[in-house]
Amino acid sequence: MRLLFVINPVSGGKKKADHATLIRNFFNERAETIEICILDGPASEQELKKTIQYWHPDRVVAVGGDGTVKAVASHLLHTQIPMGIIPAGSANGMAAELSIPTEFEKAMVVVLEGKVQVIDVIRINQQEICIHLGDLGLNALLVKNFEQRGIRGKLGYALSSIKTLWQKQSLQVQIRNAEVHLSRVAFMIVLANARRYGTGVNINPDGNLSDGLFEVVIIRRLSLWELFKMIRRFKPFDPKKTEVIQADQVTIMTRRKAHFQVDGEYLGKTSSVKAEIMAKALHVLVPA
Incomplete structure (x- = not known):
């Protein structure tokens, strides 16, 4: 081999x-x-x-x-x-x-x-791919602060999270596809192929890597305490303050440019994201 x-x-x-x-x-x-x-x-x-x-x-x-x-x-x-x-x-x-x-x-x-599992991938703006999680808003700002600080590992995340706590801003967004047309005020919009962040936060409990769909998770309200729970790996967000949309394609537009990250890589600010599923696009090895 x-x-x-x-x-x-x-x-x-x-x-x-x-x-x-x-x-x-x-x-x-x-x-x-x-x-x-x-x-x-x-x-x-x-x-x-x-x-x-x-x-x-x-x-x-x-x-x-x-x-x-x-x-x-x-x-x-x-x-x-x-x-x-x-x-x-x-x-x-x-x-x-x-x-x-x-x-x-x-x-x-x-x-x-290991055995082979065939999974979906999200294509973003025709040029990026997302195999795990991408988002606009709060967590993308955390990724930016982490990269700028230059300290790797858990210490870098901890120090960056302190700065992020005081920088959070709400977003005015429109979310559209063939089935929905929504206007929302939110702190964070997640494009979720998977279920949880590397920090352990379960942002998308019903996610499935191989179902031909992804989820758009809208975090509508977020207190400082809930953000602290997210960073410290305690509990997921309050489901009463989130909204989840399943889709195979979606366009997200923000009134002001928002921080954007994909799979832990900060991509700058954007006011428009178009995402579409590429079903069964990648073979991965998982425990037998």
Whole structure:
């Protein structure tokens, strides 16, 4: 079996492991053939694309957090090549969603012996993909503050959350597709392919990665205490203060430009987001 490992060297906190060495040592006396690609910029993205095309790996493994998983997934859409995940980021929401263990050795068992699950992907504005969760508003602001602070890991999230607590602003939004046309005031609009954030917050309890639909979760009201619960992994949002719409495509427009993030990557401010489902677009490895 030919295995391509894609490592993001900046994922995780200061105490992150040397995954390249761990991987080489793991396969030192095994029969599989391995290749390692370091994902550290646009040039390496092109190198990854070429490696997949010419090396024809049997499995491609993302070693990092949700951003790394998204980057690898973008090269595997509509192929039969399954993607494995070794969780190594500050937030590993997609790995948690797929029940992939955080321990290296156990995650490697899933890479080698796991079963294949075919999942949906959300296409956003014709150029981005979302395999986990994207959102406008509050959490996107938290992601921005986290990236600007430059401190990785849980400490970085904790410090960034303090700043975010005092910056929250409501959004005036319109949400449209063939079935609905809504106007709402909300703190946060979530495009949810999955169920929960990497922090453990269950934002979309009824989500299903393989049902050909995604959910638009509207957080209409939010107190400082509820935001604290979100960040500290206590309880999900109060369902009485949320609204959920199932869709296979939707357009979201905001009166003022709002912070926007996809799979843990801050994409700046926008006033318009168009999302549509790509059903059964990605093969992933999950525990057998």
